[in-house]
Amino acid sequence: EIVMTQSPDTLSVSPGERATLSCRASQSVSSNLAWYQQKPGQAPRLLIYSASIRATGSPARFSGSGSGTEFTLTISSLQSEDFAVYFCQQYNDWPLTFGQGTRLEIK
Amino acid sequence: QVRPVQSGAEVKKPGASVKISCETSANTFTNYAVHWVRQAPGQRLEWMGWMNTGNGDTRSSQNFTDRVTITRDTSASTVYMELSSLRSEDTAVYYCASTVFFGQSRLDLWGPGTLITVSS
Numbered sequence: 001e002i003v004m005t006q007s008p009d010t011l012s013v014s015p016g017e018r019a020t021l022s023c024r025a026s027q028s029v030s031s032n033l034a035w036y037q038q039k040p041g042q043a044p045r046l047l048i049y050s051a052s053i054r055a056t057g058s059p060a061r062f063s064g065s066g067s068g069t070e071f072t073l074t075i076s077s078l079q080s081e082d083f084a085v086y087f088c089q090q091y092n093d094w095p096l097t098f099g100q101g102t103r104l105e106i107k
Numbered sequence: 108q109v110r111p112v113q114s115g116a117e118v119k120k121p122g123a124s125v126k127i128s129c130e131t132s133a134n135t136f137t138n139y140a141v142h143w144v145r146q147a148p149g150q151r152l153e154w155m156g157w158m159n160t161g162n163g164d165t166r167s168s169q170n171f172t173d174r175v176t177i178t179r180d181t182s183a184s185t186v187y188m189e190l191s192s193l194r195s196e197d198t199a200v201y202y203c204a205s206t207v208f209f210g211q212s213r214l215d216l217w218g219p220g221t222l223i224t225v226s227s
Contacts, residue, residue, distance in 0.1 A: 034213035043202055043217035044152070055215070087152060091211040095168040096142070096154040 002026050002090050006099035012107040015078050021102045023071040023088035032092035035064055035073045038101075039084045047086075048073065078104075108132065108139060111203050111218035118224045119193050126189040127221045129203030136184040137161045139205040142214055143177065143188045147199035155201075158186050159209050193225045 003026040013019045023033070031051040036044035046055040048064035051071055061076040075082055083106050088099040109132040119125050131139055142157040156167035158177045165177040176189040190197060201221045204214035 032211065036214075043220050044214075045217070046213060046215055049213040089152070089213065091213055094166065094211060095170070096211065098144075098152040098154070100151045 001095055002029060002093055002097050004088055004090055004097050004099035006086075006088060006102045008102060009100070010103045010105060012105050013078055014107045015080060017078055017107075019075040019078055019082075019104055021073040021075075021086055021104070023066075023073070023099050025069045025071075025090055028068045029090040029092035031067045032090060033064075033066070033071050034089045034091065035062075036087045036089065037082075037084050038087065044087060075104075080106075108135075108205055108207070108216050110216050111141070111205055113201075113203060113218040113221045116222040116224070118226060121194055121225060121227055123193050123225075124189055124191040125193060125223050126187055127201050127203075127223070128185050128187050129218055130183065130185045131160075131205050133184045136181060139207060140209045140212065141177075141186040142204045142206065142212075143175075143201065144204060144214070144217075145199040145201045146220075147196070150199075155188065155190075160186065161209070190223075193223075195225050197223065198225045199223060 005024045007022045033051045035048040038044040047058045052064045063074045085101045087101050112130045114128040137160050143155040158165045167175045174191050178187045204217040206212045206215045
């Protein structure tokens, strides 16, 4: 199965600053990659799909890039509601697999 | 798409089975695929399987061998996931998620999750 590895595990950033989260696949997943946000006690919410397309309702400050094995989620100017855990997921092959998550915390 | 609605939390004993329901849109039930994903404490999200609600075809992760069964009740716009031979490691929040794509896909809308606790 394709192993997804995210870095860092925890990222401390001040509100208003930029955050950059990384996701690496153990083999190419083309652009079949999604990003999710999860807040405590809530289900994950789709933010980005096809590596760079914002899902309906995702704010413009969220952007995704990359293809193949290296992907990035960027949050341009952090708002208080953005502090959460972020997961990447590949859907290029079965089984669908997820990264371990990056916790974005307030610095 | 309508956000899925899931059944409530349950406590099960080791060796038992649990069946979780996921109700999606009544009018467009067969237009959306349904996937099942679980999240154990401290673990990453784990995909379990999916159903093509249009024709009832299913596919499950090999990580669960023959323990996962996914079924549907079209008249109730509901998909079910049954997990058998429960063990303590199956304690987790179980999510269903719907998507407009059939097959390997992103997961568009997630249900609220169902907490399953396996304990003697």
